[in-house]
Amino acid sequence: MKSMMRSGSMASLVQGYVELLFFLPFVLTAAVYTLGDSAVWPWSVSLGIGYWAGSAIIGAKPIKRRIYRLLLSAGLGLFLTVLTFLLVEQALSPVPVVICSLIGAVFAYRGMASTIRGWYNSFPNSQLLTAVCVYIAVQPLKLFLLKELSSYNVVLICCGIAAVILFFFIANERHIGAETADTGKSKTTLDFKRQNRLWIVLLLVVIAIITMFRQIQHAIERFIKQIIDSIMGWMNRPRENEVQSEPPSEAPPPALPQTETKPPADWVVLLEQILKIAATILVIVVVCFLLYYLGKKLYRLVQSFISKIWERSADRQGDDANYSDEVESLMSYTKLKDQLNGSLRRLSLRGKDKEPGWQDLKSNAERIRYLYKRLLSGGMKTGYTVIPSLTPRETAADMEKKKQTVIASEHVSPLIDVYEAVRYGDKSPSDETVADLKRKLDIQ
Structure with a gap:
């Protein structure tokens, strides 16, 4: 327990x-x-x-x-x-x-x-978006199909607003986390994430205010009315020395005939709900456009920040030139694409231009990179196309999902763990680890 x-x-x-x-x-x-x-x-x-x-x-x-x-x-x-x-x-x-x-x-x-x-x-984010759409669809359905839900109208509206806010916040966090996976602990990336969260919180506050504008307006009106009534009551309070005089009796005004108030027609209620849904959709579209525009600006900012980090890291690692794998550069999409295409071209021409074999490798780090390249080349032989924007772990998961890998799935995860430690942490694995991975992957 x-x-x-x-x-x-x-x-x-x-x-x-x-x-x-x-x-x-x-x-x-x-x-x-x-x-x-x-x-x-x-x-x-x-x-x-x-x-x-x-x-x-x-x-x-x-x-x-x-x-x-x-x-x-x-x-x-x-x-x-x-x-x-x-x-x-x-x-x-x-x-x-x-x-x-x-x-x-x-x-x-x-x-x-x-x-x-x-x-x-x-x-995933697709389920989040589907749930938000269901909240919107439930509003008109309460009028003719799900009438029992009308008593929970306030709960559904408030929870729907909360779901929209959480959708934007969670989707944004996941997107930023995926874009900055390789440098998630650097000071520059942490500062960027902090600023991004601040902007998204401010944006969600604006959305909440727009969505609940009527309720906020009524609350403000009631608050102001209470203040005015209190002031008028204080000004009209009876004074101690004031002689109370009975007001002259007046005949009450004749009562007006009472008219029966009828509830609004169903089509009026339905029209009001449709207008609310249309306004909500319009707000969501506008917010999505703003997020897209803001995301493009922030992505360029992240590229400039991370490019500086990569440049400094490249200066410190200039002596490691005996063996190189595909380098994921975020300085520009074109440069990243060219580098990856060159690496894949070298993989596809292994028979023509002889690459160093296992015995030619001088360090365990080079051997781990060699094993990872064998994983990619094996997937390419089965028809897999490497996606440049994916990380090594995401690439391995995508290969396994598409059933385009020649290596057993239980052996891929340990290889990815050691490869990430070598590539991003400058670690040097032990001889036992390299030998065990080579045996499991059946690399000659």
């Missing part, structure tokens, strides 16, 4: 509730139509706990068989659903128990996937 608690970190719990926020329209729809009002929110909270529990169990004891993970997820979903029903005294009807248990099992399985594959791969 202690190892499970250590494995299930607070980060997985936060990730679970973030995913719950994005999937709330689906969860809320299932809860409203199957549960009583008293069980909607307790059961929804239990989904985040199930997500955390799945992540903690996999972190403490990895389970490789998918069928076992599915069974474990189903058990967690059923257990938390029944426990929640008992706590809120909800009747254990078969249909609600089955539906809620299935949803709980999905969240538990997603928690396992986040630990196995990483949160970026288990919850």
